[in-house]
């Protein structure tokens with residue numbers, strides 16, 4: 561996976577939705593990044609969490625600081641991260657080279673529609689930077705919340721495949737106005 565390459569980053573202004581702000585990461589987000597990556601709940605379908613001590617040691621001063629990585633903020637506090645990347649190393653040929661969406665939210669923020677609200681806004685922004693490009697997303701089929709979110713966002717199935725000892729779902733969201741196959 562690569563970042564978004566030579567785009568203007570971050571957007572000139574943080575992206576604001578009804579309830580959230582999407583912005584580049586800052587040093588003050590570090591404890592929340594550690595919490596996010598040490599959480600067994602968050603990593604149930606992502607290969608398991610990393611040890612907190614290792615994260616404390618290795619996490620950069622300002623984690624997630626690169627083109628395509630948005631911190632999602634609610635009432636001034638980070639609640640999650642969105643990752644927009646170029647899938648240069650994806651194992652599936654149908655995904656290779658395409659824009660890829662990933663999301664991680666703290667469990668206490670689940671069940672309020674925040675992930676959906678943030679992803680919609682990020683995808684809208686992405687369309688302004690890369691018009692006419694599809695976006696892909698990979699998630700385990702057992703990850704029901706993530707599957708529901710993908711569907712809500714307009715992703716449709718390209719294929720299912722086995723990886724990391726689980727069934728994976730590869731979905732695609734076509735640019736606005738293009739019909740699904």
Ligand SMILES: CC(C)(COP(=O)(O)OP(=O)(O)OC[C@H]1O[C@@H](n2cnc3c(N)ncnc32)[C@H](O)[C@@H]1OP(=O)(O)O)[C@@H](O)C(=O)NCCC(=O)NCCS
Nearest residue numbers: 602662663664665670671672673674675676699705706709
């Ligand atoms: C995947 C993940 C982001 C989904 O979070 P989520 O909060 O369930 O997703 P949404 O923002 O779409 O919220 C949907 C829920 O909020 C509820 N909701 C409450 N108020 C709402 C509102 N105002 N608007 C919309 N939905 C609302 C919905 O009814 C829905 O509940 P349900 O799942 O019980 O039906 C979250 O589970 C997560 O971070 N998981 C760990 C990381 C991960 O697995 N990532 C996937 C790999 S890329």
